[in-house]
Amino acid sequence: MTLLVAQALDEAAQACAEFGFTRTGERSWTGSFPLGGTIVPATLELPKRFPAALPIVRVTRDALPRRVPHVGRDGKICLAPSGVRLDIERPGEIVRAAVERSKRVLADGLTDSADVELQREFQAYWPRQGGDVGSICNAAGPSREVIWRTLESRARFGTLEAVVADDPRQFREWAGRVGVRGVHCERALFVRLEQALPAPEFDDPMRVGEFIRKIRCRAPDASVFNSYLVKAQAKSLNVLLSMPDTSGESRIVVGLEFPLRPIPAMRRRPSQLIARVLQGHGPARGFAVRRLDADFLLARVGLPTDLAKKTVTLVGCGAVGSACAFQLLASGVGRVRLIDPELLEEANVHRHAAGIRFVGRSKVEALQLMLGEHFPHAIVEPIREPIESVLERTPEAITGSDLIIIAVGDETLELDLTKALPRDLPRVHVWLEAYGLGGHVLEVPAPKAHGCYYCLFGRSHDDVFTNEALFAADRQVFDKSLAGCAGTFTPYGAADATRAACEAQRAALRVLAGNSSNTLTSWMEDLEDFLGRGFKVSARASGFKPGERQSTTRFARPGCPGCKDERA
Amino acid sequence: MADIQRYFEKFHADIRFDYELEQELREKREIILEKIREKLKQDSRPGFDAKLQGSYAMKTGVKPTGEQVYDMDVGLHFRFSESEFTAAEVRRWVWDAIKSHTANVVSKGPCIRVSYAKGYHLDLVIYATWADENGREHSRLAHNEDRWVAADVKKLMAYVGEAKDRFKGTEDAIGIDQLRRVIRYLKRWDDVWMPTDGSAKPSGLAYTLLTIDSLTAPVKSWHHTSDDLEALRQVATAAANAIGRLVAKKPTPEFEDMFAKLSDDEMNALKRRFALLADALSSAANEPDPVKACSVIQRQLGDTFTVPDPKDTASKTRAPAIVTSSSSA
Numbered sequence: 001m002t003l004l005v006a007q008a009l010d011e012a013a014q015a016c017a018e019f020g021f022t023r024t025g026e027r028s029w030t031g032s033f034p035l036g037g038t039i040v041p042a043t044l045e046l047p048k049r050f051p052a053a054l055p056i057v058r059v060t061r062d063a064l065p066r067r068v069p070h071v072g073r074d075g076k077i078c079l080a081p082s083g084v085r086l087d088i089e090r091p092g093e094i095v096r097a098a099v100e101r102s103k104r105v106l107a108d109g110l111t112d113s114a115d116v117e118l119q120r121e122f123q124a125y126w127p128r129q130g131g132d133v134g135s136i137c138n139a140a141g142p143s144r145e146v147i148w149r150t151l152e153s154r155a156r157f158g159t160l161e162a163v164v165a166d167d168p169r170q171f172r173e174w175a176g177r178v179g180v181r182g183v184h185c186e187r188a189l190f191v192r193l194e195q196a197l198p199a200p201e202f203d204d205p206m207r208v209g210e211f212i213r214k215i216r217c218r219a220p221d222a223s224v225f226n227s228y229l230v231k232a233q234a235k236s237l238n239v240l241l242s243m244p245d246t247s248g249e250s251r252i253v254v255g256l257e258f259p260l261r262p263i264p265a266m267r268r269r270p271s272q273l274i275a276r277v278l279q280g281h282g283p284a285r286g287f288a289v290r291r292l293d294a295d296f297l298l299a300r301v302g303l304p305t306d307l308a309k310k311t312v313t314l315v316g317c318g319a320v321g322s323a324c325a326f327q328l329l330a331s332g333v334g335r336v337r338l339i340d341p342e343l344l345e346e347a348n349v350h351r352h353a354a355g356i357r358f359v360g361r362s363k364v365e366a367l368q369l370m371l372g373e374h375f376p377h378a379i380v381e382p383i384r385e386p387i388e389s390v391l392e393r394t395p396e397a398i399t400g401s402d403l404i405i406i407a408v409g410d411e412t413l414e415l416d417l418t419k420a421l422p423r424d425l426p427r428v429h430v431w432l433e434a435y436g437l438g439g440h441v442l443e444v445p446a447p448k449a450h451g452c453y454y455c456l457f458g459r460s461h462d463d464v465f466t467n468e469a470l471f472a473a474d475r476q477v478f479d480k481s482l483a484g485c486a487g488t489f490t491p492y493g494a495a496d497a498t499r500a501a502c503e504a505q506r507a508a509l510r511v512l513a514g515n516s517s518n519t520l521t522s523w524m525e526d527l528e529d530f531l532g533r534g535f536k537v538s539a540r541a542s543g544f545k546p547g548e549r550q551s552t553t554r555f556a557r558p559g560c561p562g563c564k565d566e567r568a
Numbered sequence: 569m570a571d572i573q574r575y576f577e578k579f580h581a582d583i584r585f586d587y588e589l590e591q592e593l594r595e596k597r598e599i600i601l602e603k604i605r606e607k608l609k610q611d612s613r614p615g616f617d618a619k620l621q622g623s624y625a626m627k628t629g630v631k632p633t634g635e636q637v638y639d640m641d642v643g644l645h646f647r648f649s650e651s652e653f654t655a656a657e658v659r660r661w662v663w664d665a666i667k668s669h670t671a672n673v674v675s676k677g678p679c680i681r682v683s684y685a686k687g688y689h690l691d692l693v694i695y696a697t698w699a700d701e702n703g704r705e706h707s708r709l710a711h712n713e714d715r716w717v718a719a720d721v722k723k724l725m726a727y728v729g730e731a732k733d734r735f736k737g738t739e740d741a742i743g744i745d746q747l748r749r750v751i752r753y754l755k756r757w758d759d760v761w762m763p764t765d766g767s768a769k770p771s772g773l774a775y776t777l778l779t780i781d782s783l784t785a786p787v788k789s790w791h792h793t794s795d796d797l798e799a800l801r802q803v804a805t806a807a808a809n810a811i812g813r814l815v816a817k818k819p820t821p822e823f824e825d826m827f828a829k830l831s832d833d834e835m836n837a838l839k840r841r842f843a844l845l846a847d848a849l850s851s852a853a854n855e856p857d858p859v860k861a862c863s864v865i866q867r868q869l870g871d872t873f874t875v876p877d878p879k880d881t882a883s884k885t886r887a888p889a890i891v892t893s894s895s896s897a
Binding site (some may be wrong): 320408409410428431434437463464465471472476490521538557 | 571573673789790853854857886889891893894897
């Protein structure tokens with residue numbers, strides 16, 4: 001035992017003694033907490049990582065005067081949520097704080113707020129037997145029949161044994177994207193409760209009849225329940241219960257399996273069928289339901305869920321474009337169209353969002369597969385064509401979008417697109433500069449204001465057509481080649497592409513939310529490396545410090561051929 | 569806005585007048601200073617240090633137009649206190665040395681003016697400078713009304729120098745910063761609209777102080793190149809919208825207002841001119857065609873401001889049409 005550990009244990013022992021706890025082992029103590037006139041036996045144990053981990057305090061649950069929230073099945077008291085910082089230099093104080101917190105949890109458990117807390121922790125008390133079941137059903141929808149697909153055991157999705165979907169098509173699309181197969185299909189019932197069920201006690205056997213009565217009085221559209229009970233022919237009945245959480249903002253989904261009493265076929269009259277469920281055949285089996293539906297998954301994004309109804313077209317699926325596609329879907333955008341004619345090559349892999357297993361496929365298809373696995377609810381449409389031909393042959397692929405993101409890094413093409421794209425189509429341009437010098441995002445929520453990609457271009461003193469947003473001075477050669485003209489590339493790192501994608505993502509969300517004006521955002525990264533390679537910077541670069549990010553709306557140019565600013 | 573910064577910078581290069589550029593004037597200056605030194609020596613008078621002052625020292629000089637002539641201000645700094653000699657006495661030493669140097673030498677308020685047949689003149693300004701028992705420097709100007717007037721050329725130069733320092737990074741191809749360019753634009757604008765000297769014409773120092781006061785920081789385009797049009801527009805707008813009279817007080821004793829000599833009517837006329845200048849510059853700023861924009865500016869700043877030939881504008885340029893760029897994705 002190191003001196004430090006010994007010292008920590010000594011300090012912990014001293015703290016435990018102050019609370020009247022008796023040492024029972026090197027790292028364990030026993031004692032009690034007085035609570036509402038009763039004495040609750042308790043133990044305190046120091047985990048191996050102590051003082052870098054919290055002490056474990058347990059109480060004898062049977063000795064508690066009532067159900068107390070934050071006390072686990074084994075009597076363990078939940079002392080703190082995750083993410084606390086421990087003062088590892090004062091182990092004795094950690095023990096003292098742990099004991100005090102335990103006392104507070106128990107005392108709070110006797111107050112009126114305890115019931116609310118129990119309800120908040122509903123899922124922790126829900127019995128879990130067998131494997132997990134996933135749900136991609138609309139959790140806010142009405143009571144209805146749904147389908148229950150058991151998953152092929154060798155291609156399971158995590159620990160999921162089955163997935164419940166609204167209909168077979170929904171399951172097929174989802175399974176195709178995440179790469180699983182369903183082997184067996186049954187019907188199940190999805191019941192929407194308007195009021196939450198009381199949180200059950202640990203291991204409390206759920207009697208079928210009693211439980212169904214509870215459900216019926218909380219489900220206004222319980223008629224579906226009856227009709228389903230009549231139709232159910234299986235040995236068991238699987239029900240998903242959707243109920244509001246304590247905040248009222250989201251819904252909890254839990255599962256129940258009712259074993260059914262076998263009835264001879266000739267006696268299957270409706271009333272008897274219902275009765276056989278109500279009489280039950282042993283206690284109902286509860287199971288955990290992992291919500292995989294879009295509403296639940298996107299709630300963590302913290303953004304308006306109507307993004308799911310938006311369509312974004314992304315032109316250019318290189319390093320920046322592929323990272324943009326990922327970020328868009330991560331934000332909750334529902335549909336992304338990818339336009340790029342190129343194939344993914346080995347040399348692309350380290351900067352591209354799709355990995356080496358997609359080499360040889362088109363970039364758009366590679367992204368479709370990769371993104372489908374990651375965001376099964378989103379729709380990714382690959383268009384393996386140059387944007388010019390899409391505009392010519394299937395312009396509706398673009399005009400039907402809420403936003404177009406242009407991540408091609410090709411000034412001439414982008415200038416051309418500025419004029420060719422419909423004027424009422426909002427757009428975001430994103431591009432990087434060589435050797436990690438910096439990057440730029442131009443958001444243009446046309447047609448509300450003037451200022452477009454073309455506005456960034458002016459004439460230098462010697463009349464050269466120049467992108468005035470760039471940090472690098474014009475007319476320098478940055479391209480490197482590993483395989484002649486066909487293999488040229490502009491050197492920058494994957495981090496630069498990710499940063500650009502994140503900036504583009506924020507711009508896109510602003511545009512989609514309608515909180516945007518025509519704005520150029522630029523950021524400068526490493527100047528020293530760039531200058532060290534003998535390159536020169538532009539006048540604009542002199543207005544930036546390395547690490548600085550600036551936004552401007554001043555770049556609109558009267559008479560610009562791109563936005564035809566009519567103020568002139 | 570059309571790309572017209574280059575036309576402003578060309579205009580500046582065309583109107584600027586720098587001491588270093590005028591060899592002949594420099595030679596005249598050396599001749600006359602030598603003459604004064606010899607005479608003082610001969611009469612056993614104290615010597616002096618000669619220092620350029622005014623627009624030459626500040627590098628804000630503009631070439632004269634119409635009937636105006638080149639001029640140069642030279643300070644003669646004698647090292648004695650005001651109590652040792654009277655102002656009239658010292659002015660007489662200098663006067664005696666140069667009174668017949670040219671056919672036209674006159675004693676004006678703060679200076680002695682030596683005019684040359686070729687149409688330029690030198691203004692000689694006489695100072696007494698000394699340090700008191702605490703080491704504090706003092707400076708007085710010898711006025712022709714036989715009095716020593718408080719003056720501190722060194723401090724005035726330092727004031728302008730500090731203002732200029734704020735404009736580092738705005739230098740044009742010939743190394744002149746935006747502040748001095750704008751001062752020159754205003755001085756030329758004034759010469760165009762007020763070609764003859766008189767009470768209604770503010771001095772060059774008045775425009776210098778006004779510009780320093782109005783233009784506190786460099787004015788740049790969104791891509792960080794100098795935007796002289798906008799800088800000039802800001803000064804003109806501030807002057808046009810000023811409440812009451814324009815005031816430009818010297819930052820040194822006697823802290824006089826350099827616009828004080830203008831009557832109220834003259835002041836109002838000046839402010840109206842500023843308003844016209846501001847309007848013209850706003851209109852040029854919104855004009856996409858450089859030819860039209862420059863024409864609007866030319867009407868204010870005079871014919872020296874170049875209006876590009878439509879044949880020479882962007883689409884006809886011989887600049888390279890295929891260039892490399894750092895843009896990538």
